[in-house]
Amino acid sequence: xxxxxxxxxxxxxxxxxxxxxxxxxxxxxxxxxxxxxxxxxxxxxxxxxxxxxxxxxxxxxxxxxxxxxxxxxxxxxxxxxxxxxxxxxxxxxxxxxxxxxxxxxxxxxxxxxxxxxxxxxxxxxxxxxxxxxxxxxxxxxxxxx
Numbered sequence: 001x002x003x004x005x006x007x008x009x010x011x012x013x014x015x016x017x018x019x020x021x022x023x024x025x026x027x028x029x030x031x032x033x034x035x036x037x038x039x040x041x042x043x044x045x046x047x048x049x050x051x052x053x054x055x056x057x058x059x060x061x062x063x064x065x066x067x068x069x070x071x072x073x074x075x076x077x078x079x080x081x082x083x084x085x086x087x088x089x090x091x092x093x094x095x096x097x098x099x100x101x102x103x104x105x106x107x108x109x110x111x112x113x114x115x116x117x118x119x120x121x122x123x124x125x126x127x128x129x130x131x132x133x134x135x136x137x138x139x140x141x142x143x144x145x
Contacts, residue, residue, distance in 0.1 A: 007087040020048035
């Protein structure tokens with residue numbers, strides 16, 4: 001079973017995502033090596049809709065009443081947006097350049113106006129367990145507990 005199939009099954013039957021589909025992207029990274037095969041990178045991404053918004057945010061005022069920031073609210077009923085998942089093995093090495101190109105290729109391949117704000121890494125271990133980590137596009141202020 002492929003990485004994409006493992007993550008797709010987990011998203012569908014365990015995490016209850018809907019409208020799941022896959023997209024393949026490929027890009028070249030320029031480097032000084034003469035071997036052109038090493039700089040072609042191919043990734044399969046999954047996109048779909050989770051049953052609830054992942055980490056929804058609402059504006060709130062700081063205790064002094066002047067600073068406005070974002071605070072996580074699990075009870076917020078907001079529009080659920082499409083999420084992107086990149087299935088990878090635990091041993092896969094991702095560079096900042098690769099991550100940036102993945103965000104850019106999601107935008108270009110799907111005709112989006114802007115890059116997605118985040119993607120989830122579906123990291124698969126040797127025992128087929130899957131852990132999800134969020135990667136934001138650019139610098140993002142950390143959540144407050």
